[in-house]
Amino acid sequence: MPDPRRAGARTAAVIEAIRQRLATRALAPGQRLPSIRAFAATMDVSPATVVEAYDRLAAEGVIRARRGSGFYVADMALPPLALVAGEPRRPRAVDPFWVSRQSLDADEGTLMPGCGWLPADWMPQDALRRAVRAVARSSGPALTDYSTARGSGALRRVLQGRLAGLGIDAFSEQIVLTSSGTQAIDLMCRMLLRPGDTVLVDDPCYFNFLALLRAHQARIVSVPMTPSGPDIAQFETVLAAERPRLYITNSGLHNPTGATLSLQAAHRLLNAAAAHDMLIIEDDIYGDFEPEPSPRLAALDGLQRVILIGSFSKTLSASVRCGYIAARPDWIEPLIDLQIATGFGGPGQFAAETLAQVLTGGSYRKHIEELRARLSRARPRVAARLQRLGVTPWLMPRGGFHLWCTLPEGCRAIDVAQAALADNVVLAPGDVFSAAQSAAMMMRFNVAHCEDISVIAALERAIN
Amino acid sequence: MPDPRRAGARTAAVIEAIRQRLATRALAPGQRLPSIRAFAATMDVSPATVVEAYDRLAAEGVIRARRGSGFYVADMALPPLALVAGEPRRPRAVDPFWVSRQSLDADEGTLMPGCGWLPADWMPQDALRRAVRAVARSSGPALTDYSTARGSGALRRVLQGRLAGLGIDAFSEQIVLTSSGTQAIDLMCRMLLRPGDTVLVDDPCYFNFLALLRAHQARIVSVPMTPSGPDIAQFETVLAAERPRLYITNSGLHNPTGATLSLQAAHRLLNAAAAHDMLIIEDDIYGDFEPEPSPRLAALDGLQRVILIGSFSKTLSASVRCGYIAARPDWIEPLIDLQIATGFGGPGQFAAETLAQVLTGGSYRKHIEELRARLSRARPRVAARLQRLGVTPWLMPRGGFHLWCTLPEGCRAIDVAQAALADNVVLAPGDVFSAAQSAAMMMRFNVAHCEDISVIAALERAIN
Numbered sequence: 001m002p003d004p005r006r007a008g009a010r011t012a013a014v015i016e017a018i019r020q021r022l023a024t025r026a027l028a029p030g031q032r033l034p035s036i037r038a039f040a041a042t043m044d045v046s047p048a049t050v051v052e053a054y055d056r057l058a059a060e061g062v063i064r065a066r067r068g069s070g071f072y073v074a075d076m077a078l079p080p081l082a083l084v085a086g087e088p089r090r091p092r093a094v095d096p097f098w099v100s101r102q103s104l105d106a107d108e109g110t111l112m113p114g115c116g117w118l119p120a121d122w123m124p125q126d127a128l129r130r131a132v133r134a135v136a137r138s139s140g141p142a143l144t145d146y147s148t149a150r151g152s153g154a155l156r157r158v159l160q161g162r163l164a165g166l167g168i169d170a171f172s173e174q175i176v177l178t179s180s181g182t183q184a185i186d187l188m189c190r191m192l193l194r195p196g197d198t199v200l201v202d203d204p205c206y207f208n209f210l211a212l213l214r215a216h217q218a219r220i221v222s223v224p225m226t227p228s229g230p231d232i233a234q235f236e237t238v239l240a241a242e243r244p245r246l247y248i249t250n251s252g253l254h255n256p257t258g259a260t261l262s263l264q265a266a267h268r269l270l271n272a273a274a275a276h277d278m279l280i281i282e283d284d285i286y287g288d289f290e291p292e293p294s295p296r297l298a299a300l301d302g303l304q305r306v307i308l309i310g311s312f313s314k315t316l317s318a319s320v321r322c323g324y325i326a327a328r329p330d331w332i333e334p335l336i337d338l339q340i341a342t343g344f345g346g347p348g349q350f351a352a353e354t355l356a357q358v359l360t361g362g363s364y365r366k367h368i369e370e371l372r373a374r375l376s377r378a379r380p381r382v383a384a385r386l387q388r389l390g391v392t393p394w395l396m397p398r399g400g401f402h403l404w405c406t407l408p409e410g411c412r413a414i415d416v417a418q419a420a421l422a423d424n425v426v427l428a429p430g431d432v433f434s435a436a437q438s439a440a441m442m443m444r445f446n447v448a449h450c451e452d453i454s455v456i457a458a459l460e461r462a463i464n
Numbered sequence: 465m466p467d468p469r470r471a472g473a474r475t476a477a478v479i480e481a482i483r484q485r486l487a488t489r490a491l492a493p494g495q496r497l498p499s500i501r502a503f504a505a506t507m508d509v510s511p512a513t514v515v516e517a518y519d520r521l522a523a524e525g526v527i528r529a530r531r532g533s534g535f536y537v538a539d540m541a542l543p544p545l546a547l548v549a550g551e552p553r554r555p556r557a558v559d560p561f562w563v564s565r566q567s568l569d570a571d572e573g574t575l576m577p578g579c580g581w582l583p584a585d586w587m588p589q590d591a592l593r594r595a596v597r598a599v600a601r602s603s604g605p606a607l608t609d610y611s612t613a614r615g616s617g618a619l620r621r622v623l624q625g626r627l628a629g630l631g632i633d634a635f636s637e638q639i640v641l642t643s644s645g646t647q648a649i650d651l652m653c654r655m656l657l658r659p660g661d662t663v664l665v666d667d668p669c670y671f672n673f674l675a676l677l678r679a680h681q682a683r684i685v686s687v688p689m690t691p692s693g694p695d696i697a698q699f700e701t702v703l704a705a706e707r708p709r710l711y712i713t714n715s716g717l718h719n720p721t722g723a724t725l726s727l728q729a730a731h732r733l734l735n736a737a738a739a740h741d742m743l744i745i746e747d748d749i750y751g752d753f754e755p756e757p758s759p760r761l762a763a764l765d766g767l768q769r770v771i772l773i774g775s776f777s778k779t780l781s782a783s784v785r786c787g788y789i790a791a792r793p794d795w796i797e798p799l800i801d802l803q804i805a806t807g808f809g810g811p812g813q814f815a816a817e818t819l820a821q822v823l824t825g826g827s828y829r830k831h832i833e834e835l836r837a838r839l840s841r842a843r844p845r846v847a848a849r850l851q852r853l854g855v856t857p858w859l860m861p862r863g864g865f866h867l868w869c870t871l872p873e874g875c876r877a878i879d880v881a882q883a884a885l886a887d888n889v890v891l892a893p894g895d896v897f898s899a900a901q902s903a904a905m906m907m908r909f910n911v912a913h914c915e916d917i918s919v920i921a922a923l924e925r926a927i928n
Contacts, residue, residue, distance in 0.1 A: 029741060100804050104613045123608035132600045132607070132814075136593045143596070144587035146782040149568045179643040179785075182808035190679070195659075211805035215654070277493060313808075318610040321643075321812035340564050341675035344646035344777075348785035350596075351812060 010045045014053035017043060018063075033063060033071040095432070096211040098417075102426040113455045114417070114428030116255070117318055118401060118448050122374070124358065124367040128317055131357035135350060142353050147345055149336045151177025151324075152352035158359045159324055166287070167299035168308065170326045176335055177346040181285050181311030181323035182208060185248065187339055188281055188307050188325065189216050192246055200244040200278070202230050204404070204433035204442070206255040209248050222435040225257050227395050229265035236268075239276040246279045252294050253286035256433050256444035257404040258397025263295045270301055277305075284310040288368050289375070289399040303328055312355055315368060320354050322347040375401055375447060382447040385456050389463060394442070403445045411463055413443045420462040425455065427462070474509045478517035481507060482527075497527060497535040559896070560671040560678070562881075566890040575922060577913045578881070578892030580719070581782055582865060586838070586912055588822065588831040592781055595821035599814060606817050611809055613800045615641025615788075616816035622823045623788055630751070631763035632772060634790045640799055641810040645749050645775030645787035646672060649712065651803055652745055652771050652789065653680050656710055664708040664742070666694050668868070668897035668906070670719040673712050686899040689721050691859050693729035700732075703740040710743045716758050717750035720897050720908035721868040722861025727759045734765055741769075748774040752832050753839070753864040767792055776819055779832060784818050786811040839865055839911060846911040849920050853927060858906070867909045875927055877907045884926040889919065891926070 021027040033039070033054065040047045054071050057063045063071045103115040135142055150156060156172040163170050178184040193199065195217035201209050203222035213220050221242050223230040230249070238244070251261040261269075273280055282297045287310065298308040303326060311323035323346075325335065339346055346352075358364055376399075383393050383403060390408030397403070407413055413429035420427045430442025449455060485491040497503070497518065504511045518535050521527045527535045567579040599606055614620060620636040627634050642648040657663065659681035665673050667686035677684050685706050687694040694713070702708070715725040725733075737744055746761045751774065762772040767790060775787035787810075789799065803810055810816075822828055840863075847857050847867060854872030861867070871877055877893035884891045894906030913919060 097801050097804060100808070101613060101800075104610055104804075104809065117610065120605040120608045123604075125604040125607055128607045129600045132596055136596045140587075140589040141584040142783060143589055143592045144584045144781045144783055146568055146581065146777075149565060179647070180807050180809075182806065183643070186806040208805065208808060211801070215802060215805045313610075317608045317812075317814075319606060319608055319813040321815075336565075337561050337675070338679060340561060340568075341672065341679045342647065342650040343644050344564070344672060345568065345644070348781075348812075348815060349783040350781075351785075351815065 007049065010043075010049045011052045011056070014039070014043055014045060014050055015056060018053065018057060027073050029073050031073050032069075033073065035070060096207040096214070098432050099207060099426070099428045100211075102421065106426060107424070109424065111425045111449065111452060111455050111458060113445050113449045113459065114426045114443075115446055115449060116402075116428075117314060117446075118371075122371065122448055123317060124363065127358050127361060127363045127367065128320065128354070131354045131361070132320075134357055135353045139353075142349050145349060147177070147347070147349040147352065149340065149345065150175065150332075151322075151346045152349060152356060155322070155352045155356040155359075156324075158356055159326070163298075163308070163326060166293050166296050168296060168303065168326065170303060171329070174303070174326055174329050174332060176325045176327075176332060176339065177352055178309075178323040178325060178339065179343060179347050180321050181283065181309060181313060182212065183343075183346075184309040184311070184323040184325045185209075185281055185283065186212060186215075187335060187342075188309070188327075189213070189218075189246070190338060190342070191331070191335060192279055193218055197246070198242050198244040200235075200238060200242070200247040201435055202249055202254065203436045204256055204430065204439050205248070205435070206250065206283070207428075207432045210433075210435055213248075220435045224436075224438070225254065225259055227257075227259050229254075229259065229261035229269065232265055232268050232272075236272045239272050239278060243276060244278055246281065247273065248281045248283065249297075250283045250286060251297055252284060252290050253397060253400040253402075255286065256402050256428070258395055258400055258402050260290075260294045260398055261297070266295045266297055266300055270297060270306075273305060280306045282306050282308050284308055285314055286400050288315045289372065289401070291372060291376075291399050294398075298326065307331075312359075315371065316355065316358060316364070320351045322351050322355055372399060375399065378447040378451055379403065382445065382450040385450070386445065386459075389456070389460055391443070391445075391459070391463075401446050401448050403447055405443050405445060407441050407443055408463065412440055414440070416443070416459075416462045420458060423458050423461060425458040425462070427459075471513065474507075474513045475516045475520070478503070478507055478509060478514055479521060482517065482521060491537050493537050495537050496533075497537065499534060560675040562896050563671060563890070563892045564675075566885070570890060571888070573888065575889045575913065575916060575919050577909050577919045577923070578890045578907075579910055579913060580892075581778060582835075582910075582912050586835065587781060588827065591822050591825060591827045591831065592784065592818070595818045595825070596784075598821055599817045603817075606813050609813060611641070611811070611813040611816065613804065613809065614639065614796075615786075615810045616813060616820060619786070619816045619820040619823070620788075622820055623790070627762075627772070627790060630757050630760050632760060632767065632790065634767060635793070638767065638790055638793050638796060640789045640791075640796060640803065641816055642773075642787040642789060642803065643807060643811050644785050645747065645773060645777060646676065647807075647810075648773040648775070648787040648789045649673075649745055649747065650676060650679075651799060651806075652773070652791075653677070653682075653710075654802060654806070655795070655799060656743060657682055661710070662706050662708040664699075664702060664706070664711040665899055666713055666718065667900045668720055668894065668903050669712070669899070670714065670747070671896045674897075674899055677712075684899045688900075688902070689718065689723055691721075691723050693718075693723065693725035693733065696729055696732050696736075700736045703736050703742060707740060708742055710745065711737065712745045712747065713761075714747045714750060715761055716748060716754050717861060717864040717866075719750065720866050720892070722859055722864055722866050724754075724758045724862055725761070730759050730761055730764055734761060734770075737769055744770045746770050746772050748772055749778055750864050752779045753836065755836060755840075755863050758862075762790065771795075776823075779835065780819065780822060780828070784815045786815050786819055836863060839863065842911040842915055843867065846909065846914040849914070850909065850923075853920070853924055855907070855909075855923070855927075865910050865912050867911055869907050869909060871905050871907055872927065876904055878904070880907070880923075880926045884922060887922050887925060889922040889926070891923075 156175045160172045199218040298306040308326040394404045417427040417429040428444040430439030620639045624636045663682040762770040772790040858868045881891040881893040892908040894903030
């Protein structure tokens with residue numbers, strides 16, 4: 001009897017061979033694919049294997065069958081993102097876009113315990129309203145003109161002060177504003193990576209790192225997370241064996257686990273990075289949720305091989321969008337050129353000035369203190385409710401709004417998430433966050449969205 | 465006597481060989497370069513050639529000389545953008561970033577006849593102010609929340625109506641909002657291009673197309689522009705010979721020439737594109753400046769192989785930033801995924817709702833009519849002043865604010881631009897716009913900025 005695993009590998013090889021020909025355009029849109037018999041001979045496999053491969057490509061819309069005349073490349077077929085890296089497609093429920101697409105386009109009334117941001121009424125709407133009015137009143141050009149190449153000086157000076165508070169000395173000229181936090185990471189990846197470069201992430205990590213790295217055709221390797229940072233012994237082993245060019249992480253409050261990098265782990269991690277000449281992107285997007293600041297890699301390293309990025313989308317506004325990059329002074333000029341080439345600059349001046357206005361007003365600190373206090377009350381309450389369903393936090397985080405949880409014995413997160421979706425509830429199944437696909441029984445919960453008692457009821461239905 | 469051109473070619477070959485080793489990391493940061501004698505033997509050139517090549521790389525900061533011990537790769541040297549494509553660096557005055565960098569970071573009081581946008585007081589500041597206040601008042605989530613994946617439905621419906629007015633039938637679901645017009649082109653290039661792909665542009669073309677394509681490591685070919693579009697005979701020849709994957713152009717009012725694509729040229733151009741399966745990005749950013757709409761490629765083609773992109777940065781605001789893409793329905797899903805992966809969505813909701821508010825208010829049409837009338841008066845007046853200096857418009861455009869001009873006999877645009885810069889005046893020398901470097905005697909003027917009489921005086925000084 002044929003070994004099904006080997007048959008699967010042969011089908012995959014045929015699919016890969018066709019994708020190669022499409023990527024290099026050896027097979028052009030509209031062109032007929034080799035006949036099944038001929039291609040079976042070329043690939044030294046059975047015709048049934050080629051049929052299987054062609055059927056799968058047809059199901060993906062990459063090629064089309066024409067009755068009685070074989071298979072053709074779909075008209076101007078684009079390589080969808082998932083195919084660019086030559087990776088097999090994952091089912092949508094563990095695709096890194098699952099949570100973001102469901103959350104962004106959720107209907108009114110959808111419950112979103114899996115979503116990665118706070119409800120609108122937790123955000124400082126009045127302070128934003130005041131800031132918007134003040135900027136509109138104060139200046140015509142702020143409403144109409146392009147920003148300077150680095151972005152608003154006022155906001156960069158605010159950031160300089162905030163970084164200094166974390167022990168990171170940066171001139172405001174070392175800070176570049178970007179359209180969003182994600183775009184900040186994307187710009188750095190465009191500067192630092194070439195297709196095929198190896199990039200290290202935590203397991204689990206923020207799902208969009210995986211989507212972004214796939215768009216860069218990076219080879220992704222991962223190290224398991226512990227409550228005090230990545231497992232350092234494995235970290236050192238992976239660096240020696242895989243020589244990643246770059247490591248992307250959140251240090252202060254890790255997404256999705258809520259872990260905090262310890263000082264000792266930060267020190268060893270930086271030494272390993274130096275020994276293997278690896279760069280680090282430290283995404284500080286959850287920094288303001290910490291009860292007190294934990295060590296930043298960028299502070300220990302002095303912004304040499306660490307690039308700090310962040311945004312205000314989690315604490316202030318995801319609508320008035322702006323991210324930032326703090327990096328080595330000699331990287332700033334090429335970074336600015338790249339941002340002009342690919343976006344003609346970063347955020348709008350109006351957005352940056354509005355954020356500077358809120359951050360320099362007295363109300364921001366008060367807002368953050370209230371957010372922290374409210375989340376500190378919500379975390380244990382939601383954890384207790386989850387535990388009654390057999391859903392157990394992996395860690396009780398120091399801050400933030402995520403709880404990374406183990407589901408009850410025998411529960412698969414994908415199945416629960418798909419059942420919940422039918423019930424109009426967006427969950428965040430663990431493997432979405434896992435490059436190693438090691439989190440089939442895990443799930444991330446947003447405690448702010450779980451205060452609604454109907455979320456727990458819906459989760460109970462989905463589990464059972 | 466050695467032929468200096470051949471010596472130059474040998475030096476360039478040595479530089480290219482080192483860059484290759486850096487790009488593939490065969491030479492890693494901190495590593496010692498081969499000795500001059502050894503590398504001369506490897507490359508079969510004289511040691512003097514290698515010295516020359518190493519000196520030039522050292523001047524660029526890519527490598528560093530250490531006294532008495534040879535040359536080393538600069539510590540974590542980044543490939544600056546200009547080097548990524550393996551192209552030789554151009555002097556900054558004909559680098560495609562010259563105009564944008566000078567204009568964006570101009571000091572107060574700098575005169576900017578070379579700049580690509582209107583002065584702040586030509587923009588509808590009051591309408592923007594009213595819109596900003598209305599959006600801030602109407603909705604909390606508009607101030608705080610992420611947009612839907614495609615971006616504001618209100619703005620996409622406005623765009624749908626505007627496109628219909630140009631004969632382009634698109635569902636609002638076929639329209640995706642982006643952070644800026646440039647970012648719209650960048651996203652499409654990320655979907656459509658692979659490094660080394662050939663892309664066709666007009667000669668001259670918008671300089672940032674050249675910067676963007678270089679960031680994509682595209683091979684750029686060009687066709688000379690005529691007053692009614694690209695030279696069609698040459699266009700057909702280049703398509704047959706070079707098989708470009710993509711053509712990027714402005715059709716209605718071309719930047720920098722002000723030319724308008726004729727209906728006949730549009731038809732032939734699309735037929736040639738179809739015959740050679742070439743895609744087209746039509747950048748409609750100057751569309752609203754036309755006295756009456758000219759044919760759009762996207763309208764003739766029905767958004768099959770043409771992607772229409774645009775923004776409001778030239779007519780409404782470059783601060784409240786937003787661009788858009790209208791494309792084939794089956795390209796929208798991968799496009800959304802790509803925009804989430806690389807930016808977690810497009811423009812902020814607040815920006816998009818503000819623009820929708822201005823565009824649906826009655827004042828926008830009046831503002832545009834006033835802009836057109838004001839520019840129609842300014843164009844001949846500025847042209848007459850320029851002509852008195854021997855600066856001759858190549859074409860009197862139907863609309864817009866650019867005049868593409870020939871300088872007096874014997875004047876080199878780079879020299880004039882550099883002299884003017886010392887005088888605090890930013891000019892736009894022709895070769896910045898030219899992939900073929902065919903515009904050494906040309907210059908682009910912004911008529912709105914040339915109304916200031918001191919601009920003409922400064923230009924006169926720079927020419928003489």
